[in-house]
Amino acid sequence: MSDSVTARPRPRAFWADLRFLLGIALIVVSVAGVWFVVAAARQTAPVFAAATTLLPGEAVESADLRVVDVALGPVHDSYATPTTLRPGAVATRVVRAGELVPNDALGDAAGVRSTTVVITSASEVPATVGTGSSVDVWAAAPRERGAYDTPRILVGSATVASVDRDRSMMGATAVAVEIVIDRDDVAATLAAIADGSSLSIVPSGGAGS
8 A cells, every 4th residue: 555645735725815806806996997087088068169259348149159068077167058158248358269168257247347449559550469469558648749758558458359450541550459448447548549649559468469
């Protein structure tokens, strides 16, 4: 009779099975997390984009907006939607055509302190200046014999509503610029126009320029 004894396989430790199950669980959780992120990224909601450039103080109607479906995630509530637009809303700042419309870019007419005036620039208006541009209005008060005082900033960071470039028959350039200004600046602006001050439009380099 042989003295050799056949070795039996040792039973697998419980902790090894537990580690295997935990690994499977982590894989499932990881796959589920990736799926959730992808699914959330694909979820879109309707918000407003500006169909035309919106200017401060300008009444905003449905024709000025278009509905777009975008995936904004948690910041969705920061933008205007068809359900949040109130009748009589006005723009409180410049929103360029094609941009999404933030809620804080719309307000009530009662709270708006801006208005528009038209000035004629004595100097050439840069080609880069257009609707929505931010500009400074410089004024030089008239003196005797066609001379003018040193120019000074009359209105800073005004918003351009429109620019009408038209050449006179004498070849001089006369550019009528409609600007949006604070009501507190209206009196000084009208006084400068009335006394024949030389007015010039200069890009301010601020937002919207």
